[in-house]
Amino acid sequence: MAPPLRREDVAHVARLARLTLSEAELDMFTEQLGQVLEHANDMSALALDDVVATAHPFGLTNVVREDVVTASLERARVLEMAPDAQDGRFAVPQIMGDAP
Amino acid sequence: MSLPHGWEMVVGLEVHTELQTATKMFCGCANAFGAVPNTSVCPVCLGLPGALPVLNERAIDLAMAIGMALHSTISPSTFHRKNYFYPDMPKDFQISQYDLPINAGGYLDLPDSTRVTIERAHLEEDTGKSTHLGGSGRIHGADRSLVDYNRSGVPLVEIVSGPDIRSSTQARLYASELRAILVATGASDGRMEEGSMRIDANVSVRHADEPFGTRCEIKNLNSLRSLQRAIDYEALRQVELLEGGGRVRQETRHWDENLGATSTMRTKEEAEDYRYFREPDLVDLAPDIAWQDRVRAGLPPMPAERRATLSARLVGANDAQLDALEVVIDLGLDPFVHHAIDAGVDPGLALARGANELAAGLEDIARLNRDAFSATLLMEQRGELSSTQAKTVLGELLAHGGEPGTVAAAKGFEQLSADTLGTTVAELLAQFPSEWERYRDGDEKLAQFFIGQVMRITNGQANGKAVVAELRARR
Numbered sequence: 001m002a003p004p005l006r007r008e009d010v011a012h013v014a015r016l017a018r019l020t021l022s023e024a025e026l027d028m029f030t031e032q033l034g035q036v037l038e039h040a041n042d043m044s045a046l047a048l049d050d051v052v053a054t055a056h057p058f059g060l061t062n063v064v065r066e067d068v069v070t071a072s073l074e075r076a077r078v079l080e081m082a083p084d085a086q087d088g089r090f091a092v093p094q095i096m097g098d099a100p
Numbered sequence: 101m102s103l104p105h106g107w108e109m110v111v112g113l114e115v116h117t118e119l120q121t122a123t124k125m126f127c128g129c130a131n132a133f134g135a136v137p138n139t140s141v142c143p144v145c146l147g148l149p150g151a152l153p154v155l156n157e158r159a160i161d162l163a164m165a166i167g168m169a170l171h172s173t174i175s176p177s178t179f180h181r182k183n184y185f186y187p188d189m190p191k192d193f194q195i196s197q198y199d200l201p202i203n204a205g206g207y208l209d210l211p212d213s214t215r216v217t218i219e220r221a222h223l224e225e226d227t228g229k230s231t232h233l234g235g236s237g238r239i240h241g242a243d244r245s246l247v248d249y250n251r252s253g254v255p256l257v258e259i260v261s262g263p264d265i266r267s268s269t270q271a272r273l274y275a276s277e278l279r280a281i282l283v284a285t286g287a288s289d290g291r292m293e294e295g296s297m298r299i300d301a302n303v304s305v306r307h308a309d310e311p312f313g314t315r316c317e318i319k320n321l322n323s324l325r326s327l328q329r330a331i332d333y334e335a336l337r338q339v340e341l342l343e344g345g346g347r348v349r350q351e352t353r354h355w356d357e358n359l360g361a362t363s364t365m366r367t368k369e370e371a372e373d374y375r376y377f378r379e380p381d382l383v384d385l386a387p388d389i390a391w392q393d394r395v396r397a398g399l400p401p402m403p404a405e406r407r408a409t410l411s412a413r414l415v416g417a418n419d420a421q422l423d424a425l426e427v428v429i430d431l432g433l434d435p436f437v438h439h440a441i442d443a444g445v446d447p448g449l450a451l452a453r454g455a456n457e458l459a460a461g462l463e464d465i466a467r468l469n470r471d472a473f474s475a476t477l478l479m480e481q482r483g484e485l486s487s488t489q490a491k492t493v494l495g496e497l498l499a500h501g502g503e504p505g506t507v508a509a510a511k512g513f514e515q516l517s518a519d520t521l522g523t524t525v526a527e528l529l530a531q532f533p534s535e536w537e538r539y540r541d542g543d544e545k546l547a548q549f550f551i552g553q554v555m556r557i558t559n560g561q562a563n564g565k566a567v568v569a570e571l572r573a574r575r
């Protein structure tokens with residue numbers, strides 16, 4: 001059984017998603033996420049030793065498409081959706097830290 | 101470079117190669133390098149809500165071809181989400197394979213006969229491309245970044261080697277052999293300078309026979325030269341750190357080609373927080389034997405086999421020829437060389453023209469057919485074209501196509517007929533009797549003098565070898 005969710009775990013996950021949470025929000029999400037995880041713990045408690053692990057609810061494999069080009073979106077339409085664009089590209093604020 | 105006495109480096113490489121498919125990994129957008137930014141994008145590769153990925157069959161074919169060439173076991177596999185927050189990944193996760201890759205295990209034998217184990221070769225998608233503006237141009241100083249998502253979702257295979265490499269030279273050998281294999285399978289164009297093949301190097305050092313040391317990962321090396329230099333620098337840095345009583349910290353490092361040094365990008369602990377979980381929008385991948393056999397049947401001979409076949413035709417090759425052979429194999433030019441040898445061209449000449457003129461014109465190689473290549477070399481061999489003229493004809497054929505005889509004629513390379521050459525030589529001998537006398541007495545250097553004179557008179561259209569043959573015949 002997984003240990004109970006701690007407030008610092010929530011703060012850590014929020015930081016990974018670059019979310020700034022207030023102290024009150026941290027309290028709220030620790031409680032809410034904790035309830036979700038407790039539900040998962042309930043499932044872990046079931047005796048499922050003889051049940052084969054299921055990777056996916058559908059019994060399908062090898063769903064593929066042919067390597068044939070289909071129409072892409074109009075660039076003007078794409079960039080319209082962005083808060084900011086420059087030189088045909090999405091403009092984003094200064095990057096916080098590096099890509100992993 | 102060698103490390104101070106008693107130290108050994110341990111290197112494992114992660115090679116990312118973009119696959120040569122028509123479309124992206126999970127959508128029908130064109131997989132087009134160099135297209136106008138953000139013109140090859142759709143809801144799937146932009147990560148718009150509700151868009152669903154569907155696997156590209158061709159990407160799976162190519163991934164399996166790579167696995168087969170590396171003696172991997174093709175295995176039932178699944179897809180995961182690798183979560184991280186960065187603007188070049190619009191979904192905020194990258195779809196990758198995690199615990200169950202399509203290719204498990206395998207090996208690659210280097211030309212020096214070292215066997216490097218392959219841990220896995222898995223499918224994943226590429227990210228978009230960021231350009232950083234402002235500041236010093238380095239990521240940390242940038243005011244803002246511009247993102248092009250054309251590359252987002254382009255299929256990649258990541259090939260992970262075991263920690264079996266023991267020198268930077270060997271690392272380079274591995275990367276170049278792997279590149280030749282990727283090109284041979286048709287999976288990749290192998291163009292490191294365009295980013296279609298990128299390498300991360302895991303480097304640690306130890307005293308021989310001790311357990312592995314703490315490793316650092318150097319990211320995104322995009323040339324064989326950078327790979328070799330970065331590994332040497334990093335291994336020496338670690339040795340010096342340890343000898344000075346320090347400790348290597350596990351981290352990701354960045355290689356600066358201009359500084360010739362690696363520097364910390366981030367510590368590893370942070371980077372491991374990818375929160376992998378199953379991609380719920382994709383079902384399992386389990387190519388059956390029939391599918392695997394279809395891919396296997398289409399596999400061409402691999403570089404190791406081609407190297408052996410060609411070198412068998414180059415008995416007594418010198419070092420320069422062995423280097424030329426590597427170039428020809430790496431670039432996939434050996435069919436031209438074989439064709440020429442079959443047509444009666446001297447193997448050394450066929451190899452030299454392949455490794456130099458063809459390699460230099462690789463971009464245009466589609467314009468040159470093998471018959472034209474062989475015919476040009478035969479003309480050179482028969483003395484109908486000088487070496488310089490033959491090279492010019494090959495250059496012309498690569499640039500514009502055509503037929504060697506026509507190209508030579510258009511260039512004014514009409515061969516000097518044997519009669520004309522004979523007359524020219526006879527006139528020269530009469531004109532320079534004392535030089536001719538010395539040559540007849542065995543002063544071979546004077547052959548060069550006569551060649552020079554013939555070239556002057558014929559405006560360079562004569563063939564040096566033919567002149568020497570003419571002189572010998574009269575001696």
Ligand SMILES: [Zn+2]
Nearest residue numbers: 127129142145
């Ligand atoms: Zn797309």
